[in-house]
Amino acid sequence: MKNKIKILIFGMSSTLGGIETYLYNLAMNCDYNLYSLEFVGFSDKSIVHEEELKQKGCNIVRITPRSANVKKYISELKELFKNNKYDYIYFNLITLSGFEPICIANKYSDAKIIIHSHTAGSQGRSDLNIKTKLLHFVGKVKTRNIDSIKFACSENAGRYMFGSSEYTVLNNSVDIEKFAFNQECRKEIRDEFNIKDDELLIGLIARLEAVKNPLFLIDVFYEIKKINSKAKLLIVGDGSLKNEVEQKAKKCDIQESVMLPGVRNDAYKFYSAFDTFVMTSLYEGFSISLLEAQTNGLRCFVSDNVDKKSDVTGNVVFCSLNDSPLKWAETILNGAQRVKDNGFKISDEYNSKDTYKKLFEFFTK
Numbered sequence: 001m002k003n004k005i006k007i008l009i010f011g012m013s014s015t016l017g018g019i020e021t022y023l024y025n026l027a028m029n030c031d032y033n034l035y036s037l038e039f040v041g042f043s044d045k046s047i048v049h050e051e052e053l054k055q056k057g058c059n060i061v062r063i064t065p066r067s068a069n070v071k072k073y074i075s076e077l078k079e080l081f082k083n084n085k086y087d088y089i090y091f092n093l094i095t096l097s098g099f100e101p102i103c104i105a106n107k108y109s110d111a112k113i114i115i116h117s118h119t120a121g122s123q124g125r126s127d128l129n130i131k132t133k134l135l136h137f138v139g140k141v142k143t144r145n146i147d148s149i150k151f152a153c154s155e156n157a158g159r160y161m162f163g164s165s166e167y168t169v170l171n172n173s174v175d176i177e178k179f180a181f182n183q184e185c186r187k188e189i190r191d192e193f194n195i196k197d198d199e200l201l202i203g204l205i206a207r208l209e210a211v212k213n214p215l216f217l218i219d220v221f222y223e224i225k226k227i228n229s230k231a232k233l234l235i236v237g238d239g240s241l242k243n244e245v246e247q248k249a250k251k252c253d254i255q256e257s258v259m260l261p262g263v264r265n266d267a268y269k270f271y272s273a274f275d276t277f278v279m280t281s282l283y284e285g286f287s288i289s290l291l292e293a294q295t296n297g298l299r300c301f302v303s304d305n306v307d308k309k310s311d312v313t314g315n316v317v318f319c320s321l322n323d324s325p326l327k328w329a330e331t332i333l334n335g336a337q338r339v340k341d342n343g344f345k346i347s348d349e350y351n352s353k354d355t356y357k358k359l360f361e362f363f364t365k
Contacts, residue, residue: 004036011092014045029356081108094119096139116151117161119285173355179295189273200231203274208239213280223329234259271296276336
């Protein structure tokens with residue numbers, strides 16, 4: 001029997017985000033008779049969907065985080081690459097600031113190295129500190145001459161991470177059938193959170209971190225609430241700003257209308273429950289959650305710092321973060337309706353089954 005193709009994957013964390021969603025879908029579309037997947041986790045905490053990944057046959061490798069102990073971090077990476085025979089080592093990144101694993105893999109492993117850019121750049125991102133931006137520049141220099149296969153989620157993402165080097169664009173994609181509008185899911189979620197049929201439910205699925213700008217979203221919802229007293233806000237996700245979001249909602253006296261259920265394994269059901277999707281990000285590449293929302297048939301209102309190519313249906317409204325929360329609220333309320341209740345048909349080029357099929361064919365070749 002032919003040996004399985006062994007792939008070591010970097011990019012999973014304990015917090016659900018776009019890369020984690022991409023890699024989870026990759027694992028769900030894998031033929032485990034042909035491939036062996038291992039995921040690296042830089043934490044004692046479980047990575048996203050860890051139990052499901054293990055049930056599929058994936059192995060989880062834990063490495064001490066660089067922030068906890070640099071020496072141990074470097075040592076464990078060396079041992080990992082030296083003691084294991086991989087066919088591919090697949091790095092999924094938003095910056096090259098954490099370049100060490102790539103350099104160490106290049107030195108201690110014979111595996112082919114893949115670098116996949118999942119963001120379109122750092123310009124205008126206040127969530128990235130000077131150190132991260134500097135390390136990203138250093139990482140570009142350090143990895144420039146490493147023989148690697150380069151992927152990007154968009155042309156902008158490719159130019160940001162690879163400059164003039166050649167790269168292949170792999171579109172972010174979704175399971176079109178899974179994320180299509182579903183009346184049963186709508187009823188299930190709205191019943192769970194006691195949301196009546198005549199109440200406007202504004203939704204977001206995202207990490208509660210600075211780049212997602214969730215505190216501004218609370219300001220916007222506060223203005224919406226003053227105009228439409230029946231409006232509610234539901235944010236699915238977790239992060240370091242969750243407590244601040246809760247406190248701000250309380251300060252604005254809208255805490256009864258703001259729901260924060262945390263990370264959910266059934267997040268796909270929430271899109272059907274939403275009436276509209278709002279994303280106030282300081283910066284966003286080709287957003288998977290925005291693609292999921294469009295697939296579900298939602299009219300989406302997002303900041304103009306989101307990659308414009310994320311609008312694949314024409315049903316995305318871009319709003320400026322320089323505009324007041326009131327202007328955002330008025331824009332949302334004037335256009336908050338579904339495009340189609342049975343889901344909006346997006347192009348097959350964004351169908352995850354086709355995307356992952358192409359990716360695994362690449363690994364086979």
